[in-house]
Each structure stands twice: as structure tokens, then as C-alpha cells.
Amino acid sequence: MPIAVYIFSICTFAFGLSEFVVAGLVSAMADGLHAKIEAAGTAIAAYAFGAAIGAPLITALISHWTDRRILALSMAVLAVGSVLMSLSTSLFALLAVRFVVGLAHGVFMAVASDAATKLVDSSRSGRALSVVWIGLTLALALGVPLGTYLGSIWSWRAVFASVGALALAGLAGLLWFMPARQAQTDHVGLRTRLGAIAHPQMLTTAGVGALVSVATFCFFTFISPFLLTIAGADVQWLSAAMLLFGALSIAGNLLGGYLVDAMDADRAGLLALAALAANLSGLYVFRHNAMAVVALAGVLGLLFFCIVTMLTLRLLKLAQRYVPQCTAVAAGLNIASFNLGTALGGGLGSLTIAWAGLAFLPAIGAGAALAAMGALWLQSAGLRTRQPA
Known part of the structure; x- marks a missing residue:
């Protein structure tokens, strides 16, 4: 390297x-x-x-x-x-x-x-x-x-x-x-560079990334009150959850890089999104078990950063295919999607708490993960049909 x-x-x-x-x-x-x-x-x-x-x-x-x-x-x-x-x-x-x-x-x-x-x-x-x-x-x-x-x-x-x-x-x-x-964009006009941001395939992939952040941070933004109120945990459990989330996020980042080198990026992404939906569903099912919530919160960090790495590389590969002169611009769209998704996730979490209560946060997050999985599957299927025989 x-x-x-x-x-x-x-x-x-x-x-x-x-x-x-x-x-x-x-x-x-x-x-x-x-x-x-x-x-x-x-x-x-x-x-x-x-x-x-x-x-x-x-x-x-x-x-x-x-x-x-x-x-x-x-x-x-x-x-x-x-x-x-x-x-x-x-x-x-x-x-x-x-x-x-x-x-x-x-x-x-x-x-x-x-x-x-x-x-x-x-x-x-x-x-x-x-x-x-x-x-x-x-x-x-x-x-x-x-x-x-x-x-x-x-x-x-x-x-x-x-x-x-x-x-x-x-x-x-x-x-x-x-x-x-x-x-690489030395001779590419500004209109072309800005147009790369609006390319349908780039926007769709970025949308998947935004949904992943919404799914994760709808719950994680409010992990403190969820653990303390719903799971009945104390501050020590909260500290353990934060530490585990951070430690496993590092492992998830490395795992994502390995998986996209070892297998098809679309297949790897779909599997990871299915795991994210299952993880958030588990947080809802076992919401009254402090130990289970802490463990699943740690796995959430692993899955989120695994998916971030995979989707970033997937978008770069699509950019090389559809907007080859503007791949860095396309990568920027991906960064923006995760940041905006994080903000939207917090907003969705606030609405969920107001209308349904803290306990339903991971269930709503699981729904967003399934939506991301569906969007990725539809895009992947569409790309396969467009490939020349």
C-alpha cells in the first residue's frame, strides 16, 4: 500500500x-x-x-x-x-x-x-x-x-x-x-462536473447511503435515553455501548473493504443491509434486555461502517462507468448523502419519539434499512438488464 x-x-x-x-x-x-x-x-x-x-x-x-x-x-x-x-x-x-x-x-x-x-x-x-x-x-x-x-x-x-x-x-x-x-477533470467544463452530481445512477446510490444513515442514526442519536429508559440500564452500560460501537466501527470499516474486494459489491451490499435490518429489529425485540441492547449497539457500529465503505467504493465504480471524468465529484455526493442522512435520521427519531415513543426507534430504523435494501436491489437489477449480452 x-x-x-x-x-x-x-x-x-x-x-x-x-x-x-x-x-x-x-x-x-x-x-x-x-x-x-x-x-x-x-x-x-x-x-x-x-x-x-x-x-x-x-x-x-x-x-x-x-x-x-x-x-x-x-x-x-x-x-x-x-x-x-x-x-x-x-x-x-x-x-x-x-x-x-x-x-x-x-x-x-x-x-x-x-x-x-x-x-x-x-x-x-x-x-x-x-x-x-x-x-x-x-x-x-x-x-x-x-x-x-x-x-x-x-x-x-x-x-x-x-x-x-x-x-x-x-x-x-x-x-x-x-x-x-x-x-482527471482538467478539460471538463463546470456544467459537466455539476451534471455528474445529478446523474440518476449517482443519485440513486447516494439515496441508498442516505437511507443507511437514517436507519442507523434514527436509533443511535437517542441511544442514551433508550438504554436508560427502555432497557433500564445504568450509565456504565451506556459507556460500554458507546465504547463497543466505536471499537466495532473500526472492524466494520476493515470488513467492508475486504468484502468488496472479495465478492460482488451489489451482493455484499444487499447482505450487509439485510444484516442491518435484522440488527435494528433485534434492538426492538430485545429492547428490555440491557445486555442485548449493548451488544446489538456494538454490532450496529460494525454494520454501519462496513456499509459506508462498501457503498463508497460501489459509487466510485459506477462513477467510473457513467461519469468517468468526474469520479471525485461523485464521491463527494456520497459523503454528502451520509451527512444529510445522519441529520434526517435524528429528525425522524424525534418525530418517532413524539408520535410513538422511544421504544419504536429501532423498528423505524429497520424499516429505513429495508427501504435501502429495496432501492439497492432495484438499482442492481436495472443495471444488470442494461448490460450488453
Whole structure:
């Protein structure tokens, strides 16, 4: 595996830490910025919103640049943005900076995902992609506890400054190890690049990814009250569930890369989505058993990140077939779909709680997983009928 692919992983870890570390620092940030906790909590939403916009749109605007230039500038934005976050004196300024860094995050994930698959042989593209994404899963698994700990012994400002230092290390690695390959959209017009976002096959695949996030985060957004209220668990069980979710998400990321290299991507995706629906159904059936809920929550992390990796590579392969000059732009659409699905999942969960109650969250999530499975099956069947005999 080229060293550049591992550098991508370090960079995605830095971006992921910037996004998720806020969860462990919200109280300290609220105190430091003289803001309400619920207002400080929007720092994650501002970042995710930026990533959802930046991944497809900003990537489309600048994809005629070289991958090396785009990735390096994205890391520079993270480095400068982290310093500005550490120096912020108002919540508005912090949210504005986090939105801009989120834009860079979306661009980096899109271009790095595409670049990693091109730096290796096609038979190893799944594993290369999993290496890129493992930085993000590590940030999710370690970001909250690490941020909480460092915030307690330093300050939340020092944590963001440390993320900036990590970003500079990633930038140096990119400049040293990343080949200065010419961008594939060098002679492609902006209308064509933006058109890749609206291609029916790209939108359908992105829609499947959005449904996967809806299914997962409809439940996971509210795992705390579900465990404490429905399953009757205590805080220790909740901590165990979060730890297991994070640890198995890393394994799921690696598993997804292996499966798409070892078998047909559509078949692997359908099997994984069936497992996701079964997992969420199990969370509903065994909702009063704390141990079962914790175990199934861990498996949920494994399945979600397994599917994320598989669907990302599947979209890149479809992009190579339908929009071969704009694969990085198509990858950005995939990143956006998962971010938007996460937000929609939280909204659907809120509506479910209001109209049916906490207990029905995993059942609604299972329905969304089955919808994703149906959409993928229909698209796969349609693609097979269009293939020349």
C-alpha cells in the first residue's frame, strides 16, 4: 500500500477529531463562550452541514485542480481553522469557522476516497478505501473520550490547537508523499462536473447511503435515553455501548473493504443491509434486555461502517462507468448523502419519539434499512438488464 494512503488516514483522523471532539467539550465550550449548552451543541451540526455542502459542490468547482493541491489546501484550512477555533471569543465566530472547516472536510473525504482507489491496483481498492476511512472511525471511537480527558487536564482551546498541529503534520506528509498527479477533470467544463452530481445512477446510490444513515442514526442519536429508559440500564452500560460501537466501527470499516474486494459489491451490499435490518429489529425485540441492547449497539457500529465503505467504493465504480471524468465529484455526493442522512435520521427519531415513543426507534430504523435494501436491489437489477449480452 502506498505511504500516501496511510497519510490520508492520518488526515481523516484529524478531520474526524475536529468534528467529533466537540461532543466531549460542549459544557466547557459553553462556559468559555458564555453560551447555553444547547447552543454550543450546534457546533457539530454546523460542521456536518459544511461537509454536506462542500463534498459535492466545492469538489465540483475545484476538481480540475490536482488531487495533491486540493488535499493540501483542505489540510491547510483545517490547520488554520483549528487555531481560529482555539482563539474564538464568541459562539457565532466558532460556528462560522467550523462551517468553513466542514466544507474542507467534505472536499478532503471526497478527493482522498477517489485518489486512494487510483493509487493501488483495482483488486486492492476496497482495502485502500478502508485505510482512508479508518482514520474517521478512529476519531469517532476515540474523539469523545480523548476530548473529554484532554479538556479536563488542559482546556478546550488547547484541544483545538492540538488538532491544528496534527493537521500540519498531515499537510507535511501530503506534500512529501503525495504524487503530483494531474486532475482527471482538467478539460471538463463546470456544467459537466455539476451534471455528474445529478446523474440518476449517482443519485440513486447516494439515496441508498442516505437511507443507511437514517436507519442507523434514527436509533443511535437517542441511544442514551433508550438504554436508560427502555432497557433500564445504568450509565456504565451506556459507556460500554458507546465504547463497543466505536471499537466495532473500526472492524466494520476493515470488513467492508475486504468484502468488496472479495465478492460482488451489489451482493455484499444487499447482505450487509439485510444484516442491518435484522440488527435494528433485534434492538426492538430485545429492547428490555440491557445486555442485548449493548451488544446489538456494538454490532450496529460494525454494520454501519462496513456499509459506508462498501457503498463508497460501489459509487466510485459506477462513477467510473457513467461519469468517468468526474469520479471525485461523485464521491463527494456520497459523503454528502451520509451527512444529510445522519441529520434526517435524528429528525425522524424525534418525530418517532413524539408520535410513538422511544421504544419504536429501532423498528423505524429497520424499516429505513429495508427501504435501502429495496432501492439497492432495484438499482442492481436495472443495471444488470442494461448490460450488453
